[in-house]
Amino acid sequence: AQSVTQLDSHVSVSEGTPVLLRCNYSSSYSPSLFWYVQHPNKGLQLLLKYTSAATLVKGINGFEAEFKKSETSFHLTKPSAHMSDAAEYFCVVSETGDKIIFGKGTRLHILP
Amino acid sequence: DAGVTQSPTHLIKTRGQQVTLRCSPKSGHDTVSWYQQALGQGPQFIFQYYEEEERQRGNFPDRFSGHQFPNYSSELNVNALLLGDSALYLCASSPYLAGGPDTQYFGPGTRLTVL
Numbered sequence A: 001a002q003s004v005t006q007l008d009s010h011v012s013v014s015e016g017t018p019v020l021l022r023c024n025y026s027s028s029y030s031p032s033l034f035w036y037v038q039h040p041n042k043g044l045q046l047l048l049k050y051t052s053a054a055t056l057v058k059g060i061n062g063f064e065a066e067f068k069k070s071e072t073s074f075h076l077t078k079p080s081a082h083m084s085d086a087a088e089y090f091c092v093v094s095e096t097g098d099k100i101i102f103g104k105g106t107r108l109h110i111l112p
Numbered sequence B: 001d002a003g004v005t006q007s008p009t010h011l012i013k014t015r016g017q018q019v020t021l022r023c024s025p026k027s028g029h030d031t032v033s034w035y036q037q038a039l040g041q042g043p044q045f046i047f048q049y050y051e052e053e054e055r056q057r058g059n060f061p062d063r064f065s066g067h068q069f070p071n072y073s074s075e076l077n078v079n080a081l082l083l084g085d086s087a088l089y090l091c092a093s094s095p096y097l098a099g100g101p102d103t104q105y106f107g108p109g110t111r112l113t114v115l
Helices: none
Strands: A003-006 A010-014 A019-021 A023-026 A032-038 A045-050 A056-058 A064-068 A073-078 A087-094 A100-102 A106-111 B005-007 B010-013 B019-024 B031-037 B044-050 B053-057 B064-068 B074-078 B087-094 B110-114
Touching: A003 A087, A003 A100, A010 A019, A019 A106, A023 A032, A023 A087, A032 A064, A032 A073, A045 A056, A045 A064, A045 A073, A073 A087, B005 B087, B010 B019, B019 B087, B019 B110, B031 B074, B044 B064, B074 B087
Parallel strands: A010 A106, B010 B110
Antiparallel strands: A003 A023, A019 A073, A023 A073, A032 A045, A032 A087, A056 A064, A064 A073, A087 A100, A087 A106, B005 B019, B019 B074, B031 B044, B031 B087, B044 B053, B064 B074, B087 B110
């Protein structure tokens, strides 16, 4: 069975400092992994996806994530936070493409 | 292109009532999925419609039902509302049935409050 755990419900960083949002997954197969962002009153937006190609995945808005099979992790990072990055972030796992499991989300706060 | 649109944006109902939520998919998309996002939780898959039929279903009771119309728009119906049905209901459309999560475009959601 597949599952995903986001290790932090809230993360606060200062503007201009690095961002790290942590995600661990469990899957019986080689999963596809995704990160989504949700801004208030806006639809979920895909940031990036991993589908067994390069382990370091680059996404939109300067975000990237590294797939580490040995650690069953898919952490999301950004070198320098911007105020507009404040939002809810979801890690998603999919084994077969049709069943997708969302994590509970991490709220990212950006301090001025 | 208006993207995925949902109506209404907010809705307040009382326990035991019935509710209908509506979704218009992105232009060119023929598959619609519905998700429930409770407060503080990630979205949970309810069901998916393609060619006016329910193709997949998550772990939700029969009180949750849906419909897809010939123009690909969709409705989510919930009967006998419970307090626990209070949530943000998200609609997502994709251009084909077998597409993965990255092919789905999400709407802004309908916030349902059950009193």
